[in-house]
Amino acid sequence: MKKLQxxxxxxxxxxxxxxVSLFSFQQANAQSNLVTVKSGKSYDATVSSIKKGVAxxxxxVLAEINHGKILSMTGLSINGESLFIGNPTVGKQAFSDNxxxxxxxxxxxxxxxxxGTTYINxxxxxxxxxxxxxxxxxxxxxxxxxKIAMLTAMATK
Amino acid sequence: xxxNTKKILITISLLILxxxxxxxxxxxxxxxxxxxxxxxxxxxxxxxxxFFLLLLAKFLKFRDIxxxxxxGILAGIIATVALEIFRESxxxxxxxxxxxxxxxxxxxxNQFASGPDIxxxxxxxxxxxxxxxxxxxxxxxxxxxxxxxxxxxxxLVIGIGLMVSPVVK
Numbered sequence: 001m002k003k004l005q006x007x008x009x010x011x012x013x014x015x016x017x018x019x020v021s022l023f024s025f026q027q028a029n030a031q032s033n034l035v036t037v038k039s040g041k042s043y044d045a046t047v048s049s050i051k052k053g054v055a056x057x058x059x060x061v062l063a064e065i066n067h068g069k070i071l072s073m074t075g076l077s078i079n080g081e082s083l084f085i086g087n088p089t090v091g092k093q094a095f096s097d098n099x100x101x102x103x104x105x106x107x108x109x110x111x112x113x114x115x116g117t118t119y120i121n122x123x124x125x126x127x128x129x130x131x132x133x134x135x136x137x138x139x140x141x142x143x144x145x146x147k148i149a150m151l152t153a154m155a156t157k
Numbered sequence: 158x159x160x161n162t163k164k165i166l167i168t169i170s171l172l173i174l175x176x177x178x179x180x181x182x183x184x185x186x187x188x189x190x191x192x193x194x195x196x197x198x199x200x201x202x203x204x205x206x207x208f209f210l211l212l213l214a215k216f217l218k219f220r221d222i223x224x225x226x227x228x229g230i231l232a233g234i235i236a237t238v239a240l241e242i243f244r245e246s247x248x249x250x251x252x253x254x255x256x257x258x259x260x261x262x263x264x265x266x267n268q269f270a271s272g273p274d275i276x277x278x279x280x281x282x283x284x285x286x287x288x289x290x291x292x293x294x295x296x297x298x299x300x301x302x303x304x305x306x307x308x309x310x311x312x313l314v315i316g317i318g319l320m321v322s323p324v325v326k
Binding site for chain 2: 063064065066068069070072073074075
């Protein structure tokens with residue numbers, strides 16, 4: 001009887017350990033897709049550099065969400081803004097390949113200030129678009145990885 | 158007692174029109190339509206019609222209506238200033254969850270994503286004070302100058318109405 005209980009307990013522990021390791025793996029995987037770049041410029045200068053850089057890279061800022069201004073209505077004072085960037089021609093190719101990519105396109109760049117330092121963070125386009133079927137979509141994701149990396153490197157210098 | 162049909166019609170119309178402005182935000186928060194759409198389709202025409210009816214009342218020499226309406230509008234604006242002393246200080250002390258006039262401004266101009274600016278603030282505050290004026294107009298037309306405790310009960314009813322409305326949720 002005691003042996004049976006011991007076996008049950010061991011089995012439960014094994015299941016729990018497996019669940020924890022699976023969760024940790026997913027967390028690590030999600031973290032590895034998140035890129036954070038520290039900026040050498042002020043918050044305003046970084047946002048301005050991204051906007052100029054986006055135009056220079058043949059893309060455009062399609063939408064902006066100003067977290068700082070929105071949250072000022074709740075009494076919280078922060079600097080933070082998300083920029084949704086893309087290119088309609090590239091978007092046409094991606095949507096032609098898979099209509100569901102609207103969840104990941106346009107790409108989102110987030111700029112924020114923490115303890116006086118400005119950061120840009122984003123999920124790599126290849127990881128985001130990699131969730132969707134379609135060779136073209138995956139290829140666009142990989143191309144965008146390079147473009148976004150170059151853009152953020154330039155904007156933070 | 159002699160009833161003046163025109164006078165009654167103008168008064169009832171003013172009451173209905175004054176009730177539109179405070180209710181468009183509630184309707185928008187209940188998900189009935191976008192606030193900006195309701196403002197254009199209902200609130201702005203209601204404001205224009207209120208002023209048209211007040212001019213008509215003046216033209217028809219219904220001095221009691223114009224006097225009550227103007228007194229009510231002014232009293233409503235003054236009451237909103239009094240409300241603001243508590244609301245704004247409460248917000249700055251962190252006891253209020255949000256800055257409602259600023260929120261109403263960004264929703265009114267459909268610019269939530271970019272956040273408030275001078276124009277949305279102006280729109281939101283104007284709407285806020287107009288609501289005060291509309292509540293004052295309703296009170297004045299229904300109860301006249303009334304007694305102080307009438308006003309207290311009326312204010313409480315409005316406050317409770319706001320607390321149980323979709324605005325708070």
